[in-house]
Amino acid sequence: MSYDLILQAVEKHINLREEEQKLFASLLKPKEIRRKQFHLTEGDVCPWSTFVVQGCLRAFTTDKNGFEHVLSFAPSGWWIADMYSLISQQPGHLNIEALEDSDVLLLSKKDQEKLYLEIPAFERFFRILAENSLVANQQRIMDNLSLTAEERYRKFCTVYPTLIHALPQKQIAAYIGVTPEFFSRMRSNFLKNN
Amino acid sequence: MSYDLILQAVEKHINLREEEQKLFASLLKPKEIRRKQFHLTEGDVCPWSTFVVQGCLRAFTTDKNGFEHVLSFAPSGWWIADMYSLISQQPGHLNIEALEDSDVLLLSKKDQEKLYLEIPAFERFFRILAENSLVANQQRIMDNLSLTAEERYRKFCTVYPTLIHALPQKQIAAYIGVTPEFFSRMRSNFLKNN
DNA sequence: CGCGACGTTGATTTGCCTCAACGATTGTGG
DNA sequence: CCACAATCGTTGAGGCAAATCAACGTCGCG
Numbered sequence: 193m194s195y196d197l198i199l200q201a202v203e204k205h206i207n208l209r210e211e212e213q214k215l216f217a218s219l220l221k222p223k224e225i226r227r228k229q230f231h232l233t234e235g236d237v238c239p240w241s242t243f244v245v246q247g248c249l250r251a252f253t254t255d256k257n258g259f260e261h262v263l264s265f266a267p268s269g270w271w272i273a274d275m276y277s278l279i280s281q282q283p284g285h286l287n288i289e290a291l292e293d294s295d296v297l298l299l300s301k302k303d304q305e306k307l308y309l310e311i312p313a314f315e316r317f318f319r320i321l322a323e324n325s326l327v328a329n330q331q332r333i334m335d336n337l338s339l340t341a342e343e344r345y346r347k348f349c350t351v352y353p354t355l356i357h358a359l360p361q362k363q364i365a366a367y368i369g370v371t372p373e374f375f376s377r378m379r380s381n382f383l384k385n386n
Numbered sequence: 387m388s389y390d391l392i393l394q395a396v397e398k399h400i401n402l403r404e405e406e407q408k409l410f411a412s413l414l415k416p417k418e419i420r421r422k423q424f425h426l427t428e429g430d431v432c433p434w435s436t437f438v439v440q441g442c443l444r445a446f447t448t449d450k451n452g453f454e455h456v457l458s459f460a461p462s463g464w465w466i467a468d469m470y471s472l473i474s475q476q477p478g479h480l481n482i483e484a485l486e487d488s489d490v491l492l493l494s495k496k497d498q499e500k501l502y503l504e505i506p507a508f509e510r511f512f513r514i515l516a517e518n519s520l521v522a523n524q525q526r527i528m529d530n531l532s533l534t535a536e537e538r539y540r541k542f543c544t545v546y547p548t549l550i551h552a553l554p555q556k557q558i559a560a561y562i563g564v565t566p567e568f569f570s571r572m573r574s575n576f577l578k579n580n
Numbered sequence: 581c582g583c584g585a586c587g588t589t590g591a592t593t594t595g596c597c598t599c600a601a602c603g604a605t606t607g608t609g610g
Numbered sequence: 611c612c613a614c615a616a617t618c619g620t621t622g623a624g625g626c627a628a629a630t631c632a633a634c635g636t637c638g639c640g
Binding site for chain 1: 586587
């Protein structure tokens with residue numbers, strides 16, 4: 193598996209010397225995940241951060257009525273984890289599953305901490321990553337509070353134009369917070385009214 | 387103004403030598419904010435991170451219908467900022483206002499970056515802060531997707547027991563995402579059914 | 581082929597909102 | 611120190627966005 197994508201993602205925010213790149217790459221463990229295969233199950237302690245090289249994963253929960261709710265999608269170039277569980281090392285509530293056959297790179301919590309000590313710039317990298325993710329999540333909270341379902345859908349279309357065509361509708365519905373039935377109706381109105 | 391609280395908050399995650407404490411404290415600018423006074427207005431570029439020593443602030447937006455939605459409360463010991471604007475240095479969409487007469491400490495973006503260079507441990511501190519905040523925000527998103535208004539209220543009561551009594555009901559309503567009228571009804575049912 | 585997952589559409593229900601009126605409390609200027 | 615306005619919380623009646631339940635067509639896949 194190629195490390196180009198992840199090195200490129202990292203070096204967007206920090207500079208690494210060649211030996212640092214080598215060290216970093218040596219800590220990454222490649223893994224293939226088949227479509228519909230679970231990468232993490234609720235109740236597990238999340239042991240790593242996952243970088244998606246190819247394919248697409250999703251993080252979701254199942255509520256007490258059996259309905260699924262999507263916290264995040266991770267197409268290629270994105271990181272995904274159960275942050276709560278990863279940080280606290282307590283059993284988490286998230287499931288992480290592949291939506292397509294995917295190639296990922298795993299960075300264990302232990303190795304991530306090693307990285308902070310050996311290459312302090314990674315402290316900065318993951319700070320920036322967390323901050324950007326925080327901003328996106330805050331925006332989503334405000335959208336959920338202030339926008340109608342249709343407005344959230346329109347926004348999703350503009351923010352994640354590539355995902356729209358790649359994902360099953362029910363996954364998008366479970367992300368913006370409506371039932372698949374209502375999503376279908378909404379979408380057909382949307383197409384009519386252009 | 388006392389720096390005990392903020393030093394304590396920082397040293398919960400990183401260790402500082404005395405001269406580092408001094409340097410850090412020297413970068414902080416005390417400010418008093420009166421109740422109902424705005425600390426940041428939408429359209430502003432957010433120039434600092436704010437640590438609340440005493441009192442309570444809130445970050446909120448006003449939607450196109452004139453309704454307010456609360457992103458976060460910051461009682462004493464908490465940080466607050468328009469993270470989007472602070473990071474990007476673009477005009478933000480948040481208002482930050484004092485709910486009570488408050489004492490805060492300001493750390494300008496410039497000084498924060500200076501801190502990263504002079505005391506690298508602060509890179510770690512703000513990484514941890516961002517990660518914890520991210521976890522809380524992710525949890526809130528999942529709650530908004532999967533819980534009813536009453537369940538969100540119950541959860542708010544257990545997670546922020548002190549805020550319940552300190553805040554006007556309409557502020558809590560604007561946080562959990564219901565109208566003040568519905569919040570009132572919900573609360574009276576809640577009291578009846580224990 | 582046949583089964584299960586997905587998307588669509590219809591009929592009905594409901595959680596929460598809207599609008600409006602009214603008391604209680606706070607705060608503010610004369 | 612009082613009068614008055616403003617803000618807040620409460621309650622009622624009616625409305626709407628989205629959920630629920632159910633039926634049905636389509637497609638991909640074992």
